[in-house]
Amino acid sequence: MRIGVLDVGSNSAHLKVTDLSVGAPPDPVTTVKRPTQLAEAINADGAVEREAIDRLVASVGEAVRAAAAHDVEELVTFATSAVRDATNQQEIVARVAAATGVRLGFLSGRDEARLTFLAARAWYGWSAGRLLLADIGGGSLEIAHGEGQEPVLALSLPLGAGRLTRAHLPGDPPSRKHLKRLRRRVYRRLNEASAQVMPGLEGERPVRPVATSKTFTQLARLTGAPKRKVGPYARRVLELERLREQIPVLAGKRASSRAKLRGLSHPRAPQILAGAIVAEALMTTLEIDRVDICPWAIREGLIMRRLQAMSDPAAADDETARLTQAVPAARIRPPLSPVPTLSA
Structure with missing residues (x-):
């Protein structure tokens, strides 16, 4: 199975594409990383500024197109605290969904x-x-x-x-x-x-x-x-x-x-x-x-959780399931060139 994990963080939207097989380690395919720079664009009221939302939407869109181009079967998408704690969180989620088809989820x-x-x-x-x-x-x-x-x-x-x-x-x-x-x-x-x-x-x-x-x-x-x-x-x-x-x-x-x-x-x-x-x-x-x-972090943790569920369905959990969706249809522009992966 080929999955993509898209981590929308305060500095970048980072997609990691990995092949998973029961009994084998995760096999990285590619990564795509695009800037969001949300950390510098949160105003005094705790809202992410409009220009940064535009940048986030564009970065997620590039990641989705890359996932489609690499035949990703499942896309696990989540946003960290910069979006999770924003006072205009719902607006951000709605704009990303409307423009890219991606439903941003959150982890505690x-x-x-x-x-x-x-x-x-x-x-x-x-x-x-x-x-x-x-x-x-x-x-x-x-x-x-x-x-x-x-x-x-x-x-x-x-x-x-x-x-x-x-x-x-x-x-x-x-x-x-x-x-x-x-x-x-x-x-x-x-x-x-x-x-x-x-x-x-x-x-x-x-x-x-x-x-x-x-x-x-x-x-x-x-x-x-x-x-x-x-x-x-x-x-x-x-x-x-x-x-x-x-x-x-x-x-x-x-x-x-x-x-x-x-x-x-x-x-x-x-x-x-x-x-x-x-x-x-x-x-x-x-x-x-x-x-x-450690070169592995939360993206790899979600990958390992999905790999566990493949070998033992009882290991599946709600936290991963609610973040998982099919890859939306690619929209308009082709993906930018991916960067080489350095993760094992």
């Missing part, structure tokens, strides 16, 4: 954490033992841990890099006053969350900290991890001390200058400082010296 923050944990477990396998997962998105931070395929704890906190940048880091670069206030806010929220997380990490069995998301990946590259072109199997690590060294560097630069630093992309440059503050506070609060960067 907890379900996002659970599915991302499933992806990390599939990537590292049982030999990794207990996993502690962190994922910094545009709108939220997900934390999960456990020994099985499902985490015993899954949390979602409103500490996404885009959300914090909009709300707490005005100026380019931001002032020291705003940086201190944000740092205090993040530490206070994570100290509260640690009361739920830390008890589950106690015991003699070791815990393997892993992190997903572009924020963690780009911070790891900034601090010396291998380049993307080396491929997904190269080990990438983010070390706390090296991260701490880079925060003043990021804080002292405009977004345009940050984008010129190693591994940082232009779309994420405005929010990478807030992401670094969250990563540093999280690792400090949970007493983590380093995290391994």
